[in-house]
Amino acid sequence: MHEINILCEDNYTLAATVFTPTETVKGAVLLGPATGIKRQFYQHFAQFLAEHGYGVITFDNRGIGQSLSGEIKYCDVTLQCWGEKDMPAVLEQLKLIFPDVNYHLIGHSAGGQLIGLMSNALDFTSMFNVACSSGQLRNMRLAHQVKAHFFMNFYIPLSNQLFGHTKSQWVGMGEPLPKQVAKQWQQWCNGAGYVKTAFGKTIHQHHYDDLTLPSMWINAIDDDIANSLNVEDMISVFPKLSYEVLTLNPADYGLNEIGHMKFFSRTSKSLWSLATKWLNTQSKG
Template identity: 50%
Template sequence: MSTPLSFPTSAGHALATTLYVPAQPVKQAVLIAPATGIKRGFYRAFAEYLTAQGCGVLTFDFQGIGDSLSGSLRGNPASLVSWGSNDLPAALDELTRHFPHARYHLIGHSAGGQLIGLMPNAHRLSSLLAVAGSSGRIANMPMPYRAKAGTFMRLLIPASNRAFGYARTDLVGMGGPLPRDVAAQWSRWCLGRGYVETGFGQEVKRHCYDTLDIPSLWLHATDDEIAVKANVDDMIRVFTRMAGRAGRRTLDPAEHGLKSIGHMNFFRRESGALWPLAVAWLAEHS
């Protein structure tokens, strides 16, 4: 059973969520954290699959995205920092409210896994499964994608922010339009090392990247031009305590009977052959 909900955060804005409740008592509860600019509906099939396996699941839209956008995107105050330090912990609190006797896991897609170190309540999680999670450092991407991504980050995002007051990333197929500060930080962090590490001591004042120590598994695909091995390693490195025991797995589409996995396709219904990997991970850390 799935139910659309909305709940207030401590910052005063509301987050739109969908709660998935299995028929049986819940022992494992999963927060699915979306990639930059991706609406929660994208993860529906995967959430339904986990629910059929007995997991309680919560999906949500970050502030400024999908049903969590209130009013105009111009002037929306969301940033990557606020997504990690406010929205993610609020969503985890909501998950625990609905499933008070479960173990909690975060399955993060791209930014959804990268931002976990900004969560003040991340210690409540039993594990992290990061799908296509990496630093997204443009310098490590293969050509010609590196040139395309560099142009997007260096030129298109700043120009769009100036022209519209927000980033029209939807015009180039990079998810939905983004709040101004989300896009600006995304651009800046992907041009540096270690993604969020680029903002340490600047816009990132408080974090737990150096203290968080939970089991983690980082999945990336051979045909992903963003989460390449060098970028996966670059992101894991930022989690200084967790890095030593972080697991890594490279997925080859052909080995799973798939034409493509890339950066986005793990969560699509046609990639269901990959989903037992997530169930096995959750069972291992139950």
Template identity: 60%
Template sequence: MQEPVSLTCEDGQVLSATLFRPSEPLKGAVLIAPATGIKRQFYTAFAQFLNRQGFAVLTFDNRGIGESLNTLLKCCKADLVSWGQQDMPAALEALIQFYPEQPYFLVGHSAGGQLVGLMPNAHKLAAFINFGSSSGSLRNMPKRYRLKAHFFMNMFIPLSNLLFGHTKSQWVGMGEPLPKGVARQWQQWCNGSGYVKTAFGQQIKQHNYDSLTIPSKWIVASDDAIANRKNLKEMMAVYQGSRARSCILYPSAFGLDEIGHMRFFSRHAERLWPLITNFFDEYLHPSPHMM
């Protein structure tokens, strides 16, 4: 069963979310943290799968995205830092209120996994697992894709922000239209020393990347030009204290033509999803420091 719910962030911003209630006996609760510019409906089939395995699930739209856009996009003040420091923590707190005293997990897709270290309440998670999360550094991307990425980041984003007051990323197949602050930080971080790390001491004054010790698993696809091996290694290094492990998925090994950066959450890739629940099953009994 799924129902629409509203979340209120610490700064008063209201977000739209969907709560998936399992019919099976409850094993734990999962927050799905979305990729940049991706609406929560994209993860519905995956959330329903988790429900069938006995997990309650919460999906949500970050501020400025989907149904969480409650102003003109050009007036939206959202940025990546506010997603990590305000939106994701509010979603986790809501999940805890709906299902108290459970082991809590987070599934991060791309940005959703990169921003976990910004959450002041991330220590309440029993573990987190990411797909397609990496530093996003342009310099590490394959040459052919790097040209496309440079065009989007360093030409399309600045020009679109200048002309429209936001980034029309939907024009180039990059998800929903983005608030200019989100797109600007995305550009800066991917051009710099890597996602998030570039902003330490500048846009980011406080974070938990060094101190977060909860277990994590990082999954990337061999055919993902963005979250490639080098960028994965860079991002995992930012989470210095996490007990992290990683794996690379080869589409042919699962009878798939493609996984890339987005198709892990497609219904066609459902055979991959037990990788998530098998990881959760290792951490179903929260330790005292998470209570």
């Protein structure tokens, strides 16, 4: 495990961590983070993958954690540029560090949603998404829908107006978010198909129509955001994608909860073999 900096095509620098297996490298994983979540959150899971033979890079998207340059209120980053600029640069770095192996995306929420914006998305062999969905507000159960509408359609605009950015940390939603990231997040969750709402508007080139790679979509029955309807809504953005969906019940794994975030918690280590089994299958040959 060692820290590196990754230079994006537009010369923006990202903070990242590399996890290297001690023995033969079976494959390499780009671990795409959820919106506003720092790379340290995934450290133990990444170490687990490395112990099972997979090279891994975790990273902070620009504007988040150690990839924030200057004051956040002056940060003009968008959610879209995470997919168009940050993730492609991380994949190119992954290929340099771990050459001549298969490359896999393990995406958490936004980390899986944004793959189609990557110019090099077709270089992936497989995708394993956790709690990845369109997050469409109208598909949520009523009690959570009220909370989601409050956060998206009241809290985000108000916080942006008052502070010049969204203080997500005040409501338990990860790191502070650059203004335009939160605004785009709000817009995409209010429409069907998440990123699809920006096609032909701010997004003019993408690979969502081209991706045919095998994919596994993991969600949990206690996840109010990535519920089955929203997972299906996100998958619909990939018309040619080969996919499986697995919905987890925490009780089946001796857990009290999984929700939207707990898959990557050390308390949920009983779930992690789902990822290594998938990677082992996709890395053969």
